[in-house]
Amino acid sequence: MNYMYGTIVFVHVVSAVLSIGPLFLLMPTIKRLRNVDVSTESAYLSVIHVIIRIVMHSGHMLVISGVLLILTGPWPWYASWVIATLAVLLLSGVFLSTGFTKVLRKYHLPESNKGDLLTILNRTSWIYIGLMLIMLWLMVQKPMLW
Numbered sequence: 363m364n365y366m367y368g369t370i371v372f373v374h375v376v377s378a379v380l381s382i383g384p385l386f387l388l389m390p391t392i393k394r395l396r397n398v399d400v401s402t403e404s405a406y407l408s409v410i411h412v413i414i415r416i417v418m419h420s421g422h423m424l425v426i427s428g429v430l431l432i433l434t435g436p437w438p439w440y441a442s443w444v445i446a447t448l449a450v451l452l453l454s455g456v457f458l459s460t461g462f463t464k465v466l467r468k469y470h471l472p473e474s475n476k477g478d479l480l481t482i483l484n485r486t487s488w489i490y491i492g493l494m495l496i497m498l499w500l501m502v503q504k505p506m507l508w
């Protein structure tokens with residue numbers, strides 16, 4: 363059982379790495395998207411799509427392994443750091459789906475202002491990284507907030 367729990371913690375931490383790390387590639391890629399020709403643009407856009415897909419899948423793995431840790435481990439679901447993480451998680455879910463996916467969908471519309479959309483994407487990436495780091499802190503420190 364201990365070995366099993368350790369394995370889930372390992373999977374959980376690997377998915378945390380994979381759901382934060384690729385975001386740091388997003389900003390330099392977004393920066394390079396400004397004023398490029400169409401073929402370079404579509405190459406960078408497909409990199410952005412891959413990054414978002416990795417972050418999304420590992421985010422799902424993170425939540426599933428987190429739930430398994432609560433179900434099988436010593437921590438109660440009502441511990442304040444778990445509840446605070448869940449609250450931030452809901453926020454970041456909203457950010458990732460609306461902030462990235464909707465903006466990227468708009469990118470190809472002829473009436474869209476690409477410069478503005480890239481600024482929004484960049485800001486969303488920073489907010490998302492901020493939220494992920496807050497959750498990372500809550501998970502590592504496990505503070506009793508109330």
Ligand code: HEM
Nearest residue numbers: 371375378424425428429431432437447494497498501502
């Ligand atoms: C559904 C949401 C989540 C739940 C229920 C959850 C649950 C847990 C639990 C119970 C542990 C304790 C494992 C142990 O030490 O025995 C843990 C550890 C950890 N979690 Fe989460 N987690 C969630 C989301 C996250 C997120 C979003 C991140 C990263 C941003 C994250 C990163 C970590 C890390 C790095 C550890 C290892 C910390 C340590 O034990 O020193 N978790 N998680």
